[in-house]
Amino acid sequence: MKNGTVTPQLPAANPAGSAAIEVAHLVKFYKTTRAVDDVSFRIARGSITGLLGGNGAGKTTTIAMIMGLVLPTSGRIQVLGCSMPEQSAEVLGRMNFESPYVDMPMRLTVRQNLTIFGRLYAVPNLRERIAKLAADLDLGDFLDRANGKLSAGQKTRVALAKALINQPELLLLDEPTASLDPDTADWIRRHLETYRKVHGATILLASHNMLEVERLCDRVIIMKRGRIEDDDTPDRIMARYNRTTIRGCRRSAS
Amino acid sequence: MSKVEIHRGIAWHRISAMILRYWYLLISSWPRLLELVYWPALQIVTWGFLQSYISQNAGFFARAGGTFVGAIILWDILFRGQLGFSISFLEEMWARNLGNLMMSPLTPIEFLISLMVMSLIRLAIGVIPMTLLAMIFFDFNIYGIGLPLVAFFCNLIFTSWSLGIFVSGLVLRNGLGAESIVWTLMFGVMPLACIYYPVTVLPHWLQYVAWALPPTYVFEGMRALLIGHVFRADLMIDALLINVVLFIASFAIFLALLRSARRYGSLIQSGE
Numbered sequence: 001m002k003n004g005t006v007t008p009q010l011p012a013a014n015p016a017g018s019a020a021i022e023v024a025h026l027v028k029f030y031k032t033t034r035a036v037d038d039v040s041f042r043i044a045r046g047s048i049t050g051l052l053g054g055n056g057a058g059k060t061t062t063i064a065m066i067m068g069l070v071l072p073t074s075g076r077i078q079v080l081g082c083s084m085p086e087q088s089a090e091v092l093g094r095m096n097f098e099s100p101y102v103d104m105p106m107r108l109t110v111r112q113n114l115t116i117f118g119r120l121y122a123v124p125n126l127r128e129r130i131a132k133l134a135a136d137l138d139l140g141d142f143l144d145r146a147n148g149k150l151s152a153g154q155k156t157r158v159a160l161a162k163a164l165i166n167q168p169e170l171l172l173l174d175e176p177t178a179s180l181d182p183d184t185a186d187w188i189r190r191h192l193e194t195y196r197k198v199h200g201a202t203i204l205l206a207s208h209n210m211l212e213v214e215r216l217c218d219r220v221i222i223m224k225r226g227r228i229e230d231d232d233t234p235d236r237i238m239a240r241y242n243r244t245t246i247r248g249c250r251r252s253a254s
Numbered sequence: 255m256s257k258v259e260i261h262r263g264i265a266w267h268r269i270s271a272m273i274l275r276y277w278y279l280l281i282s283s284w285p286r287l288l289e290l291v292y293w294p295a296l297q298i299v300t301w302g303f304l305q306s307y308i309s310q311n312a313g314f315f316a317r318a319g320g321t322f323v324g325a326i327i328l329w330d331i332l333f334r335g336q337l338g339f340s341i342s343f344l345e346e347m348w349a350r351n352l353g354n355l356m357m358s359p360l361t362p363i364e365f366l367i368s369l370m371v372m373s374l375i376r377l378a379i380g381v382i383p384m385t386l387l388a389m390i391f392f393d394f395n396i397y398g399i400g401l402p403l404v405a406f407f408c409n410l411i412f413t414s415w416s417l418g419i420f421v422s423g424l425v426l427r428n429g430l431g432a433e434s435i436v437w438t439l440m441f442g443v444m445p446l447a448c449i450y451y452p453v454t455v456l457p458h459w460l461q462y463v464a465w466a467l468p469p470t471y472v473f474e475g476m477r478a479l480l481i482g483h484v485f486r487a488d489l490m491i492d493a494l495l496i497n498v499v500l501f502i503a504s505f506a507i508f509l510a511l512l513r514s515a516r517r518y519g520s521l522i523q524s525g526e
Contacts, residue, residue: 030519067357069519070517070519089361101522102352104349112275119268119270120272120359122267146282
């Protein structure tokens, strides 16, 4: 399946007709650069899908368009049944995201940041929610420390807590474990898996780490130069390409 | 920005969340608080003493006592009002937090309202001590102006918000490379707003430009009140009408620039 415009075959476990994200013929030009080139896919509710590709593959732009932070040049996006960005008001409270391209205010403490985002998302029983997230993500030791004084691993956990503050039905993650040590990265992955299982949430994550995608995702969409290069389950992707190719992909990604 | 997004309602809990965000930031940083008070205090003391000196040596200034100090205070309301608005906005750019906000249910209108409230809070922290210094050192009580002060204040703060919205849109679209506009734009208004001199001092053709700016009406009104002891309500109404047009235009430009920022991917860059 090398054509980006073809609707991919979804894993059998995912029911058809209940897509969390539907993207059709998405194109994005930055001046004369074609960052995303006729990309179409459909992501079933409750699944974890990985967008895999090296730098400049178009993963971040694709996710940013799904979030409404970037307007597509052409194409159609539906998130949780609503057209984006026209009906973004209907869905923004039901989704959330984490990205290395944004930060949370550095001078504010973790608790203050989570309080503000909790209020923005109208989270009920906010104190209890923050306490639960602090327990789940092991934030207790630095809940009252300024965000700017945290280590990279701690910041990632805080960013994940912010992304989970409203218990989103749809979670968009851009390089969620970038710059983390293997243990912390693994810990984050385990937490994402648990969150999906407990809440039935849909997760779309962009990564250039084949191991991560293989470990976490039901499905992998490989992007290259703005186009979809392949789209299947991790097992089939692994079977389709020989070890040398995958190793090369891992090397170029890292 | 689609129509749906613009009209999706205003929620106080989101506005208060943003005010809380800026409040946490202010109280966590004493240099930020000190800076709010420092410059207005320096301004009033320096120029106030100059006025005292001139008024002792020139008959007109002796008769027009207070106009200079009053003008300084009103100018600071205009200048600090815009800065208070724009700096709160810049904090989001500096913190690379804009993507988080734009992706949240916070609407552009709610975001702008929270910036307006913050500009009032920052203004109060900076200008109230300034007015007290004017009372102590120069025997000038701006609150003695009474109700006309409310008219002056409202017109100046509306202009400051309009310019704040406009420059924030420019920074949003063009990144922090456009940050200097935040600090300098109001100084472009300064000579035309006729803060320290009457409009008639300007060349005839430039007077038309000056009368297109709401602050010009306020400063003319202040001089009419302090020198001629007449409150010119007509000037305040004219200023308010121009302010309404200015405010709507700046909001429309902000939305257009936000849409342009989304088109060019500026919201996920937030750099220079």
